[in-house]
Amino acid sequence: MKRKLSQLLGFFFLTICMVLTMAFLGIFLYSIFSQGWEVLSLRFLLEAPREGMTAGGIFPALVGTFWLTLLAVLIALPLGLLCSIYLFSYARKGPFLSLLKITINTLAGVPSIIFGLFGMALFVNMLSLDVSLISGALTLAVLSLPIVINASQEAFSGVPRDFIEAAYALGATKRQMITKVLIPTAAPNILTSAILVVGRVAGETAPIIFTAATFFNRRLPKSLGDEVMALPYHIFALMTEGTHPEAQVPIAYGSAVVLLMLVLLISSLALIIRYSLRKKRQW
Amino acid sequence: MVKLQAQNLNLYFGKNHVLKDVNLDIQDKKITAMIGPSGCGKSTLLRTFNRMNDLIPDVKISGSVRLGENDIYAGKMDLYKLRAKIGMVFQKPNPFPKSIFKNVSFGLDIAGKHQKCEIADIVEESLKAVWLWDEVKNRLHCSAMSLSGGQQQRLCIARALANEPEVLLLDEPTSALDPQSTARIEELCLALKDRVSILIVTHNIAQAGRIADFTAFMYLGEMIEYAPTTKMFTVPQDKRTEAYLTGAFG
Ligand SMILES: Nc1ncnc2c1ncn2[C@@H]1O[C@H](COP(=O)(O)OP(=O)(O)OP(=O)(O)O)[C@@H](O)[C@H]1O
Numbered sequence: 052m053k054r055k056l057s058q059l060l061g062f063f064f065l066t067i068c069m070v071l072t073m074a075f076l077g078i079f080l081y082s083i084f085s086q087g088w089e090v091l092s093l094r095f096l097l098e099a100p101r102e103g104m105t106a107g108g109i110f111p112a113l114v115g116t117f118w119l120t121l122l123a124v125l126i127a128l129p130l131g132l133l134c135s136i137y138l139f140s141y142a143r144k145g146p147f148l149s150l151l152k153i154t155i156n157t158l159a160g161v162p163s164i165i166f167g168l169f170g171m172a173l174f175v176n177m178l179s180l181d182v183s184l185i186s187g188a189l190t191l192a193v194l195s196l197p198i199v200i201n202a203s204q205e206a207f208s209g210v211p212r213d214f215i216e217a218a219y220a221l222g223a224t225k226r227q228m229i230t231k232v233l234i235p236t237a238a239p240n241i242l243t244s245a246i247l248v249v250g251r252v253a254g255e256t257a258p259i260i261f262t263a264a265t266f267f268n269r270r271l272p273k274s275l276g277d278e279v280m281a282l283p284y285h286i287f288a289l290m291t292e293g294t295h296p297e298a299q300v301p302i303a304y305g306s307a308v309v310l311l312m313l314v315l316l317i318s319s320l321a322l323i324i325r326y327s328l329r330k331k332r333q334w
Numbered sequence: 335m336v337k338l339q340a341q342n343l344n345l346y347f348g349k350n351h352v353l354k355d356v357n358l359d360i361q362d363k364k365i366t367a368m369i370g371p372s373g374c375g376k377s378t379l380l381r382t383f384n385r386m387n388d389l390i391p392d393v394k395i396s397g398s399v400r401l402g403e404n405d406i407y408a409g410k411m412d413l414y415k416l417r418a419k420i421g422m423v424f425q426k427p428n429p430f431p432k433s434i435f436k437n438v439s440f441g442l443d444i445a446g447k448h449q450k451c452e453i454a455d456i457v458e459e460s461l462k463a464v465w466l467w468d469e470v471k472n473r474l475h476c477s478a479m480s481l482s483g484g485q486q487q488r489l490c491i492a493r494a495l496a497n498e499p500e501v502l503l504l505d506e507p508t509s510a511l512d513p514q515s516t517a518r519i520e521e522l523c524l525a526l527k528d529r530v531s532i533l534i535v536t537h538n539i540a541q542a543g544r545i546a547d548f549t550a551f552m553y554l555g556e557m558i559e560y561a562p563t564t565k566m567f568t569v570p571q572d573k574r575t576e577a578y579l580t581g582a583f584g
């Protein structure tokens with residue numbers, strides 16, 4: 052009887068927690084969507100802002116975010132993967148390796164605005180890349196590097212030891228083991244985390260404030276040296292620097308809806324891929 | 335003829351003295367079984383023969399192991415060729431998550447010495463040698479993971495055979511299998527001993543009795559007794575061997 056009661060209480064408590072969480076999510080989505088919904092249209096997506104940002108769309112910001120994200124991931128993924136391979140199969144156990152791992156985990160926890168400052172100091176000023184697409188992409192790449200490294204470390208640890216031993220026992224060198232067994236087996240998990248990194252990078256604002264983003268640019272970026280508009284920064288700019296809030300706040304919410312949908316789309320893509328690969332996986 | 339010879343072999347994992355002065359002569363084209371209680375060092379000894387222990391940090395090995403005339407721990411030994419020449423099959427079937435064909439051709443692919451058409455022939459021949467060909471010839475490019483446990487283990491043997499090994503090391507190859515698949519692997523060992531020397535670790539004393547020409551009994555890292563199987567099973571020389579064979583400990 053007592054057991055039944057405590058079970059019932061536990062169940063009740065869990066249900067409350069779940070309902071609360073869902074409610075927060077619902078309210079959150081509703082408040083964003085309800086305020087941004089009316090400005091959404093195909094033209095909103097495909098037009099540049101007009102009339103001092105009080106009308107028009109967000110096309111340059113979408114394009115900017117696309118390039119920033121693509122470049123950042125293209126830089127961070129190979130670099131992070133190589134670091135991860137080094138850590139997993141070449142680094143010798145010892146104080147140096149522990150230090151490396153601590154460093155990476157610390158980097159993963161650094162607030163993104165600090166990456167922004169770092170990017171400004173290194174890429175914008177020291178390397179004279181100026182406020183540009185490439186400075187922003189590099190900064191975002193640095194930010195995602197520890198995430199990529201940790202995710203691929205996890206993917207590599209998930210490869211059964213049996214496969215690695217089987218490869219060596221057949222005469223594989225370390226390099227062959229890595230390229231023919233370790234990476235192919237870990238690839239699905241690495242792919243999913245790469246997609247999640249895309250979602251994360253697309254939404255980052257702080258790292259690009261000082262390194263890449265501009266408030267308004269009618270032109271699309273033509274080269275790596277151009278300043279770009281970006282969706283998250285566009286929202287930030289409209290809400291803080293706008294002079295006509297009655298027209299600009301809905302645009303900001305509209306942009307937020309677009310950004311949110313993009314990130315949701317990317318995450319669900321990752322989920323779908325992970326799910327379908329899990330189902331196929333048989334070890 | 336002696337194929338594989340361990341002399342005064344000592345092995346330490348850190349401070350743990352795992353193999354103690356082991357001497358063993360494995361005869362060519364015979365089946366040799368290694369038995370002994372859990373943790374006595376059977377797997378470790380097996381893995382010194384293809385230098386798989388080299389992968390473990392902190393391992394120290396002294397003494398010598400010869401494959402034919404060559405000391406496999408000598409500096410000039412090509413580790414990767416050695417491992418290809420000495421096939422190994424593990425306790426749990428561990429085919430790669432690749433196609434059946436790619437599993438068998440793995441060793442050939444990485445050695446890079448064969449033409450594509452030759453590889454297909456060797457794959458077919460290896461699968462035939464383990465009696466798997468008829469069961470899989472219509473789905474060579476399906477995942478190896480779709481095979482049953484027993485088939486997977488035979489695939490792993492085929493994968494090792496494709497390298498044309500001189501010795502086959504089997505570490506409890508049937509302990510994860512059902513009785514029928516086990517019987518099949520035992521038959522297979524008997525059929526294969528014309529082409530390779532086989533060294534098999536087993537916990538199943540009856541299995542050693544059924545297939546092994548020679549049996550080695552290990553206890554706490556020492557090689558206690560090594561003799562023709564029939565001799566050891568009828569008149570064990572050492573009291574510990576007798577106790578183990580009669581199931582007094584294990
Ligand atoms: N990778 C390793 N690192 C450190 N010690 C190890 C390692 N592998 C085995 N050992 C130790 O070596 C000893 C012998 O182990 P081994 O696996 O060779 O025994 P075994 O006879 O094969 O036992 P089982 O019948 O249970 O497989 C054990 O004490 C074990 O703890």
Ligand SMILES: [Mg+2]
Nearest residue numbers: 376377378505
């Ligand atoms: Mg063992």
